[in-house]
Amino acid sequence: xxxxxxxxxxxxxxxxxxxxxxxxxxxxxxxxxxxxxxxxxxxxxxxxxxxxxxxxxxxxxxxxxxxxxxxxxxxxxxxxxxxxxxxxxxxxxxxxxxxxxxxxxxxxxxxxxxxxxxxxxxxxxxxxxxxxxxxxxxxxxxxxxxxxxxxxxxxxxxxxxxxxxxxxxxxxxxxxxxxxxxxxxxxxxxxxxxxxxxxxxxxxxxxxxxxxxxxxxxxxxxxxxxxxxxxxxxxxxxxxxxxxxxxxxxxxxxxxxxxxxxxxxxxxxxxxxxxxxxxxxxxxxxxxxxxxxxxxxxxxxxxxxxxxxxxxxxxxxxxxxxx
Numbered sequence: 001x002x003x004x005x006x007x008x009x010x011x012x013x014x015x016x017x018x019x020x021x022x023x024x025x026x027x028x029x030x031x032x033x034x035x036x037x038x039x040x041x042x043x044x045x046x047x048x049x050x051x052x053x054x055x056x057x058x059x060x061x062x063x064x065x066x067x068x069x070x071x072x073x074x075x076x077x078x079x080x081x082x083x084x085x086x087x088x089x090x091x092x093x094x095x096x097x098x099x100x101x102x103x104x105x106x107x108x109x110x111x112x113x114x115x116x117x118x119x120x121x122x123x124x125x126x127x128x129x130x131x132x133x134x135x136x137x138x139x140x141x142x143x144x145x146x147x148x149x150x151x152x153x154x155x156x157x158x159x160x161x162x163x164x165x166x167x168x169x170x171x172x173x174x175x176x177x178x179x180x181x182x183x184x185x186x187x188x189x190x191x192x193x194x195x196x197x198x199x200x201x202x203x204x205x206x207x208x209x210x211x212x213x214x215x216x217x218x219x220x221x222x223x224x225x226x227x228x229x230x231x232x233x234x235x236x237x238x239x240x241x242x243x244x245x246x247x248x249x250x251x252x253x254x255x256x257x258x259x260x261x262x263x264x265x266x267x268x269x270x271x272x273x274x275x276x277x278x279x280x281x282x283x284x285x286x287x288x289x290x291x292x293x294x295x296x297x298x299x300x301x302x303x304x305x306x307x308x309x310x311x312x313x314x315x316x317x318x319x320x321x322x323x
Contacts, residue, residue, distance in 0.1 A: 017143040039093040046072040050097030090117040101129020107246030198284040204310030220263040239306035245271035
């Protein structure tokens with residue numbers, strides 16, 4: 001048995017199903033996004049209902065919605081008939097997940113949900129099913145076949161439903177103008193949250209930790225400043241404090257190989273002019289992106305008037321768990 005060939009076949013079947021689903025998207029998807037946005041604008045919530053594998057997919061869709069600021073809850077259809085229906089309110093939107101559109105537990109719940117003033121959005125592979133006929137909007141998640149060699153286990157169909165949920169969540173995110181700062185509010189733990197919530201001014205080396213010399217200093221002066229600040233780079237400034245350049249241990253190593261008496265020479269002759277910089281008020285994630293895109297170890301921090309006020313070292317980002 002060729003395991004790799006079989007695995008590729010599964011992936012190809014599922015990706016093919018997703019490509020066909022993407023091609024089928026139409027105005028129904030637009031109306032679904034508009035309904036969800038209207039629901040959130042009027043302080044309603046998104047209620048996700050599904051059974052079995054669809055229920056598992058529903059949990060993930062709800063988690064994605066919540067993480068992007070769209071309040072969502074998962075309603076167990078069986079428990080709903082015994083009191084949990086109380087989590088549904090007028091003004092909500094209900095996502096109903098069932099590939100067949102004929103899931104008995106879901107259909108039993110449907111008339112009770114319709115008593116509320118809610119939007120009903122069905123994710124189903126059978127658009128003409130009972131569920132489809134009684135929903136306000138139907139999103140077609142049909143697939144030609146499952147990736148299961150027996151064409152039985154939900155694979156392509158569950159993937160299609162998951163991806164449709166992701167598409168709803170991401171387009172809704174953009175439609176609502178959801179920002180990185182708002183995303184960080186819901187992800188305060190971990191490197192991502194810290195990077196999005198922290199300002200460059202919170203992590204930069206400043207004061208005695210900042211190695212800095214004036215434009216007229218020598219290479220030896222810069223090395224002494226770096227040694228005192230325990231830094232691998234020294235900021236070089238104009239007399240008014242504006243940034244002139246940066247001098248690093250790497251710069252010293254390269255020029256020392258050419259001239260062993262470089263210490264008494266002007267640092268301006270060996271510094272990097274117009275170095276990469278970020279503003280102190282910018283988010284730490286911008287410093288992370290800048291360091292990564294320019295492949296540098298240090299980024300100079302400037303205030304609003306272009307004066308050098310700090311330095312961000314890539315080692316500090318790792319220590320502070322920003323990356």
